[in-house]
Amino acid sequence: VTSVTNGGGQTAVSTKLDPTATLSARARRVGAAYAGPGAGSDVPVGERPPVAFTAGLPDPAIHPTREILEATAAVLASDADGALQYGGAQGFAGLREWLAAHWSTVDGLPLTADHFTLTNGAAGALANVCDTYLNDGDAVIVEEFSFPGSVRAIRAATPHVRTVPVDGDGLDVDALASLLQRLDRAGTPARMLYTIPTFQNPTGSTLDADRRRELVELCARHRVLIVEDAAYAELPFHDGLPASLYSLTGGANVVRIGTASKIVAPGLRVGWCQAAPEVIGALVATRPDMGTSPLTHRVVAELATSGFLDRHIVQAREHYAHKSRIMLEALTRHCGEVASWNDPDGGFFVWATLADSIDPSRLAALTAEEGVSYVGGQVFVSDAEPESTAWRHWTPGESRYLRLAFSYVAESSIAEGIARLGRALDRARR
């Protein structure tokens, strides 16, 4: 092998920069990298308790591994050059066409491939929207409990993150109305609302239909761009859920974020923005990254156009609905006296609230003893300082709220894990 350099002949440099003293304002604001639930390494292996309800990940038991390999083979046989060269910033047209047909049916709108751009997962989609529409200093509104990875992406663009409460019916629209008014009066109008209206992370709640209508009207009146994170929206447990914010407005003022992470696999890193074509044009124009993998785009497109994906989504809905029922039944049996919880309409999460008789910090220690884990509510507090959210995942003792993910844990361990939680709760009574 030809060697490029000689190596070894180092030149002493007179001044060494301190790489931590020269960080940008953006880098300082986001603090440490998000390494919590969903980041892939959220349960340190050496400390993994017997039953972990921490990971907001899809269940590897239903990963379509064989189908992904078959799709890869089909793509490389039919279009290797398209899959292996650069694919352009907007992403593979074939997948955008499938998304357009799929969401046209669901949303009742005439969508085209130009309504979509493909991104590095939902996280890449949100970063693209923030880069395109936020200036440093702009006010952004998020739910008081939200996904910390998303809040970090917003905080990278601007430090002014404001929150509104969220309850069992989703975001509190009256509180939103008064916050928007206060921000307008203060001369710092909100530029963007980031919301997860369907099967919210972490609360599992779904914004009800009346609130949805009020929300889109409020945001239009106050000239606020709505970013609708629909990461879990393909996983309802029953019919009759409310229309998307995107479909309610016909797409005006809304960027909807979607992802294949929950319905195919996170490791393909295929997400997207759905928006009016002129918004998509701006998003594509702003991104600096030459596009994400045209190979993984084509793998998802192959799974979709072959009909497999629709069948797989049905299976995934039934699978997660079943796991949620196991968790809810076990909660009723073991925890009903000292906690309450929502009954999610879909997604990955149950959000439990401890009775006043429970000492949250004692519970944290006792669940470790019993061999069960969860994510404490303090991890999801959107207006906390970044430093405090980034490193408190493993001291879930300061909140009355627990996020219990039923998605990743083995189905056969759920009942046992909740029984352990019940024992810890009994022991944590004041």
Added chain:
Amino acid sequence: VTSVTNGGGQTAVSTKLDPTATLSARARRVGAAYAGPGAGSDVPVGERPPVAFTAGLPDPAIHPTREILEATAAVLASDADGALQYGGAQGFAGLREWLAAHWSTVDGLPLTADHFTLTNGAAGALANVCDTYLNDGDAVIVEEFSFPGSVRAIRAATPHVRTVPVDGDGLDVDALASLLQRLDRAGTPARMLYTIPTFQNPTGSTLDADRRRELVELCARHRVLIVEDAAYAELPFHDGLPASLYSLTGGANVVRIGTASKIVAPGLRVGWCQAAPEVIGALVATRPDMGTSPLTHRVVAELATSGFLDRHIVQAREHYAHKSRIMLEALTRHCGEVASWNDPDGGFFVWATLADSIDPSRLAALTAEEGVSYVGGQVFVSDAEPESTAWRHWTPGESRYLRLAFSYVAESSIAEGIARLGRALDRARR
């Protein structure tokens, strides 16, 4: 299939935002998306001339398609869960370990997996560095002719892009010294130097060893972070090339950007930063995207650890060296009277300079007639307004410089394409 929404029942919104009037400063600065050479759609299919020297892409004739599929199968058989879940922001440790071993040997430095973070190609690496170390308003220095995609990424972070000339031996270090001094005196010291020192895009030139030593010393004295884009550095055509800037400094003050795009395939979107571990920590902490694909990371790692990649790189060097020789011989035969050019030591490009007797705008029209294309030098002018660089790829008539890529064009077409260029040159004499 369960339907999530009813659709159709749209709510009229009172105010529709103008998505182009609300763009961020960052979005405005970068203007239209980079869609030129290397972006994947640089030669509009309907207008594709018979012989295109435009695309700075690897040759699909040597894409390791079969090996990529075999590696995918091996990865999914042995580590499907690792490949299909989130992989963390820093990227697959197995690939970072291989990179550390490989570059330790080349650079003569004791590198570890902590000296690397995996990114969405070299473009994602540069964006990550800019986000982490640049504030809006910071001055950044680039070569006067450079890769427009990189200049866009820098301009997204800060509008203050300054240039230094580049010649056959790379960046002019004397000009750099005086620019650094002028910027210091003006109270706007440079924060970063972005350079492609080896087989530069577009000029094909390589920074010589003396200049390298002066450059790293100058940058250290002026406290300038060096971003060394090594996208082509694995493709030398002979031994004895100068040491990397990274190895010269032992890694102090340098972030080296690498990519699998030129040695495996761009479509995997696997790139990396190589830097001191504390710099890598800051880069990982700042990125908002939950990491890139752990599947494609593992595919590259499988190709590398199996020994295939080393053999493939040797083959690629010989392949591109052979293609460059064909181009150079044809240039001597057909264009020697009216143009001069460099003899690249590696990479993808020959950079030709027209004699004064040639009218560049006539040449542009005549090459279209003759059926050959190239990228005019004006596309690579780093200090041009973004609007002017983004949309002028197809009017290459305003520069005395031509970038002729020998990488992507079929080997059997090179001689004929240069013969056509020679005929066009003869006809374009004033």
